[in-house]
Amino acid sequence: MKRQTNKILILTMIILITFSSITLIQNARCSTPLIPTIGSTPVIDGVIDLQNDEWGSASKYDFNLYQNLSSPENGLPIDLWIMQDQTSFFISIQFELDQHGSSEYDEEFVGILISKDELGDYSDARLIQFSNMSTEEFQYLDYYINNSVFFLDDVSNGEGAAALDGNKIAYEFGTPIEIDDESAQDVWFQHKFTYNISIVFGKSASYPEGILIENNTLIEIQFPIYIPPPPPNPKLLINTIIFGAVGIFFIYYVISIRKIKDKVKRLRS
Amino acid sequence: MSKIKKENQIKRSNVNDDKFAFKSVIRSAVLGGIFFIVSILFNSEILEIFDTSILLWNIIDSIIKVVFILLFFIFMIISMGNYKELTGKPLNFKDILLLSVLSLIQAFWNPIVLTFTFAGLLILLAYLYLLQDN
Numbered sequence: 001m002k003r004q005t006n007k008i009l010i011l012t013m014i015i016l017i018t019f020s021s022i023t024l025i026q027n028a029r030c031s032t033p034l035i036p037t038i039g040s041t042p043v044i045d046g047v048i049d050l051q052n053d054e055w056g057s058a059s060k061y062d063f064n065l066y067q068n069l070s071s072p073e074n075g076l077p078i079d080l081w082i083m084q085d086q087t088s089f090f091i092s093i094q095f096e097l098d099q100h101g102s103s104e105y106d107e108e109f110v111g112i113l114i115s116k117d118e119l120g121d122y123s124d125a126r127l128i129q130f131s132n133m134s135t136e137e138f139q140y141l142d143y144y145i146n147n148s149v150f151f152l153d154d155v156s157n158g159e160g161a162a163a164l165d166g167n168k169i170a171y172e173f174g175t176p177i178e179i180d181d182e183s184a185q186d187v188w189f190q191h192k193f194t195y196n197i198s199i200v201f202g203k204s205a206s207y208p209e210g211i212l213i214e215n216n217t218l219i220e221i222q223f224p225i226y227i228p229p230p231p232p233n234p235k236l237l238i239n240t241i242i243f244g245a246v247g248i249f250f251i252y253y254v255i256s257i258r259k260i261k262d263k264v265k266r267l268r269s
Numbered sequence: 270m271s272k273i274k275k276e277n278q279i280k281r282s283n284v285n286d287d288k289f290a291f292k293s294v295i296r297s298a299v300l301g302g303i304f305f306i307v308s309i310l311f312n313s314e315i316l317e318i319f320d321t322s323i324l325l326w327n328i329i330d331s332i333i334k335v336v337f338i339l340l341f342f343i344f345m346i347i348s349m350g351n352y353k354e355l356t357g358k359p360l361n362f363k364d365i366l367l368l369s370v371l372s373l374i375q376a377f378w379n380p381i382v383l384t385f386t387f388a389g390l391l392i393l394l395a396y397l398y399l400l401q402d403n
Contacts, residue, residue: 238377239313246371250302253349257294260355264287 033194033220035059036082042090044174046163055092058083065201065213076201076213084177086224089189093171093199100167106133107205110162110171113145114187115196118218122198124187125150128160128171129205138162143207144185150207153185177221194220290351297348304341311337312375312382334382339389342372346397365394 039057048055059082064075081092093110111127125143130136140160142153158175177189187195197219202210310316311334319326345368346360353360369390376383 235314235378239309239315242374242377243309243313246305246375249367249371250298250305253345253352254298254302257298257352260294260352261291264291264355 033218034061034080034082035220036084036089036222038222038224039083039085041085041088042083042092042172042174044090044159044161044172046161046170046172048092048094048170055081055083055090058090058092063199063215063217065199065215067213069215072215075215078199080199080217082219084222084224087178088174088176089219089221090175091173091197093173094168096168098167100164100169101134103134105203106130107203108133108169109200109202109205109210111141111200111207112173113198113200113216115198116187118194118196120196120198120216122196124185125207126158126160126173126175127207128162128173130162131205133164136162136164142186148208151185155185157186177224189221191221191223194218287355290355293351294348294355297344297351301341301344301348304337304344308334308337308341308375312378314378331379331381331385334376334379335385335389338372338375338382338386339393341375342368342390342393345372346393369394 037057037059039055042054042058043049061080061082063078063080064072065078066072066075076095076097078093078095081090081094083090091112097105099105107130109127109129111125113122114124114126115122123145125141125145127141127143128138129141130138138161140156140158142156142158143150144153145151158173160171160173162169162171175189178191179188189195195218196216198214198216200208200211200214202212204210311330319330346365349364349368350360353364372390373383373386376386
């Protein structure tokens with residue numbers, strides 16, 4: 001009887017441990033990964049070229065940046081656009097602030113902190129740091145993070161740009177995929193891997209102290225799908241065949257006329 | 270009239286006929302070529318000058334397409350007929366069929382144009398046949 005009770009107790013414990021571990025794994029995944037769409041390469045200049053449908057194929061999300069992530073309230077709403085091409089991953093962050101062109105935001109920055117895994121242990125940071133918002137002077141900075149201390153990379157990787165339009169600002173980041181950084185100062189983006197990315201915003205050029213608001217998300221880098229070149233226009237092809245055939249006949253006929261002309265001349269003489 | 274003079278006159282007349290036929294071959298071929306180029310512009314649908322959603326413009330568009338194909342056919346058959354005359358052979362069935370096919374395929378994109386071109390070709394061939402018969 002005692003033996004049977006022990007067996008039941010052990011089995012119950014195994015079941016409980018299994019369930020709790022599943023719950024723990026689920027908690028570690030802070031959200032469902034965002035999937036970047038594959039699209040045409042945007043120009044990283046901070047300008048969204050609507051006429052050429054730049055960023056048109058990007059996955060678009062409404063996002064909020066918070067002061068305190070454990071009690072998220074009164075967040076700054078941002079538009080988060082993510083996309084990929086065959087070789088790079090792109091992020092665009094857009095938001096609007098009152099008096100955005102004022103000196104208060106002269107040293108504004110927006111950055112993405114990247115973790116090698118889904119857990120959020122950020123080791124890489126890409127920042128666009130303004131030195132003068134009114135004249136739109138900024139710098140793209142690539143840092144690596146060691147024990148929450150930011151160190152400038154020996155070689156800057158990726159690109160970034162920003163542009164202010166009225167009170168609305170657009171930040172654009174581009175980073176290569178599948179290129180291993182030998183110095184190990186950058187996170188190596190690989191296909192089908194999920195990365196925890198934190199979007200940060202601040203108003204003074206000091207990191208991480210200057211970070212005022214942030215939020216994080218998971219992003220799963222996709223395999224670039226081979227987009228075959230568009231097939232030749234069938235109409236053009238059929239037209240070429242049809243009118244080409246008539247054209248060849250006409251050319252052949254003109255050549256025959258030339259030959260008969262010579263023949264007639266010879267006969268006359 | 271002496272025999273030599275008569276022969277000379279016949280020879281001169283033949284040369285004049287040849288000259289006329291040859292000129293006709295070239296002129297008709299040039300016109301055929303011009304109508305072929307215009308036909309390409311309209312029938313390949315490179316040039317869409319009419320709003321084909323309106324019935325009237327649609328009819329005009331189709332008429333223009335048919336007319337240019339038939340004009341191509343008429344001038345090419347005149348040119349080929351004279352060419353064959355210069356070579357001393359008559360225009361045979363194969364030549365007419367080839368020219369008819371080359372004219373008809375130009376109307377490939379538009380079934381209405383194709384139908385009317387086919388009807389037009391039949392009328393023209395019947396006319397030419399009857400003309401020759403008479």
